Structure formats: C-alpha cells, structure tokens
Amino acid sequence: MQLILHTFKLKLKHTFTITHESRNVQPTLIVELREGNFRGFGEATETPYYGVTLEKMKAQLEAVRPLIEKYDLKNPEDFWQYISPYLQDDHPFALCALDIAANDLWGKKSGKKLYEAWGLDISKNPITDYTIGIDTVEKMVEKIKEVPFPLYKIKLGTKEDIKIVKELRKHTNAVFRVDANTAWDVEETIQNAVQLKELGVEFIEQPMKADNWEGMKKVYAESVLPIIADESCIVEDDVARCYGFFHGVNVKLMKCGGLTPAKRMIAHAHKVGLKVMVGCMTESNVGCSAIAQLLPLLDYVDMDGILLVEDHISTGITIDYGKVIYAAENGTGANLIG
Numbered sequence: 001m002q003l004i005l006h007t008f009k010l011k012l013k014h015t016f017t018i019t020h021e022s023r024n025v026q027p028t029l030i031v032e033l034r035e036g037n038f039r040g041f042g043e044a045t046e047t048p049y050y051g052v053t054l055e056k057m058k059a060q061l062e063a064v065r066p067l068i069e070k071y072d073l074k075n076p077e078d079f080w081q082y083i084s085p086y087l088q089d090d091h092p093f094a095l096c097a098l099d100i101a102a103n104d105l106w107g108k109k110s111g112k113k114l115y116e117a118w119g120l121d122i123s124k125n126p127i128t129d130y131t132i133g134i135d136t137v138e139k140m141v142e143k144i145k146e147v148p149f150p151l152y153k154i155k156l157g158t159k160e161d162i163k164i165v166k167e168l169r170k171h172t173n174a175v176f177r178v179d180a181n182t183a184w185d186v187e188e189t190i191q192n193a194v195q196l197k198e199l200g201v202e203f204i205e206q207p208m209k210a211d212n213w214e215g216m217k218k219v220y221a222e223s224v225l226p227i228i229a230d231e232s233c234i235v236e237d238d239v240a241r242c243y244g245f246f247h248g249v250n251v252k253l254m255k256c257g258g259l260t261p262a263k264r265m266i267a268h269a270h271k272v273g274l275k276v277m278v279g280c281m282t283e284s285n286v287g288c289s290a291i292a293q294l295l296p297l298l299d300y301v302d303m304d305g306i307l308l309v310e311d312h313i314s315t316g317i318t319i320d321y322g323k324v325i326y327a328a329e330n331g332t333g334a335n336l337i338g
C-alpha cells in the first residue's frame, strides 16, 4: 500500500465553543492508502485539548511508513493488530486515521460498502443530532431557527444552563440531549436532571469530571435521566469501567484508535447492557462517512460534523433532517475531491 498524507483547514460555519475551548478553523489530517486504482481515506483532526497536532500525527505515520508500504492488506483487523503496537499513544488519532483508510480501502477492494461487508441492516439506523455550541442564549436560539432539526445536542456548562434549555424549548418541539462536558457536580447533576427531563431532554452526556467515579456512582443511582460517558470512556478498557457508573458510553473513533477498536467497544458495551453512542469531533465527510457505517450498531449518534464546516473536501454521506444518506461509492463512501 502506498501512504499519502493530506492536510486541510476546515472553516467552521460558527465559532464553536465548549467548556474546553473556542475555535473558528479545524485543521485536519486525511490519510490515503492506495493500492492500484483503489484509494482508501481516513481522518483525524488536530485537537489541542489532547495535545494532538497535525505535525505530531504526521511524524508518527512517517515513522511507520516502511511498515505500511510493505504490507499487503487482506483485512483491516489484521492490519490494526500489525500496526497498532507502533502507534500506541494516550490519544491514538494517527492510528484512527490509518485504520479508517484501511477499512475504506478494504471495502472498495471488496466491492462493498463497509456496513454491507459487516452484514449490517441499515433499516433501523438512528438519526443524528445537530449540535448547538455554547453561546449567548439569543445566538443559541438563532442557530436552532437557522437549522430546523428533529434532535439537538445542546452544549452546556454555564452558570445558566437550565435557563438556556428553557429558552430553547420555547422555539422547538425537537428532542434535546445535553452535554455538560464535565462542568457539573453531583448535586447539580441530580437536580438538573429533574428539570431537564421535564424540558424534553433524553439524556445527559458527561456531567462531571472524568475521574469522579465516586460521584458518578451516586448520580447513576439517583439521576432521573440516563447518563452517557464521554470523557470517562476513551479506550477499550474504559467500557468495563463505565459499567455500573453510566447508562451508556459515547465512543469516538479518534479517541479509541479507529473503526476496528470502536466495533469491539460497541459489542462489549451492548453485552453488558450499556447504551452506545458514537460521536464526531468536527471531522470532514471522510470521518463522518466512516462513523455512518456503524449506525446499525448504535442507539444514538452525534455526527453533524459535516453540517458544521464550510469546506467540502470530500464526497460521502449527506444528512437530511437528521437522517443519514449513504454515498453510492463503496467502502465508507468518501473520496477526496480534486
């Protein structure tokens, strides 16, 4: 396989603010694996919060270029086992981009979309939410009016979280889910859950600090809304740790190292009765089209990345009022434009 690295700066439609940071542009790395006329694409984004930069990811991949280029891809799982020991990192974003590219290439070579190759039925796919970042209440209302959607994920973690949700509720009947990105404490979470449930919120994502397991135990027992782990569930081993502390987990491809480990995490979570969501990280259509292949396995999905960026660097899925429509192309359906 030939390895080709591309970098882009995705321009965001709105300044995106969550508890950790605020930004206008999303730098991203697209990994291409080429074999004959087949081209597979994968993606990982620069994420300063985790110390992940384009330069770092490129250096990691350049270091394993000879191992990749001498490899004959038979299936993505074997490739992941082969290459992952060399790309282990607290935040295996480069491994993720490479694994998605390998899956995409394998699907295209097999003449199948990935979900078909995995034997999945897409008839009951969950719809995706549309994320409303933290802003003034007026701007958040504006965004809801600008993008009518059946399901919104509202980023919280301000001094007036309940007020925000009450105000947004006046403007839509859509289902809400909220993400506090670790901003609340135990009592706040338990009390907020009561009010949020009345406001039509279906679950709360990561209300408290990632390592507050003691607090989560209490919240798990007392919250009237399901609690989904995000910052507390990063890699495969975390799924087992979340059992009995959360009602579900949010799996992210970049945090766990790609589609291959994500599929294992989803299977493990369902086996122990945890709900599963997959979340995006403001990817282009390369990353979102990879997430889409997992839809039949998911209870919830947050993959509105392509609706939040201006740049359209790739073909792939489209989203129609929350419903994900697959591309005609095999693999993930993504191809770089130009």
Ligand SMILES: [Mg+2]
Pocket: 179, 181, 205, 206, 230, 231, 250
């Ligand atoms: Mg989150």
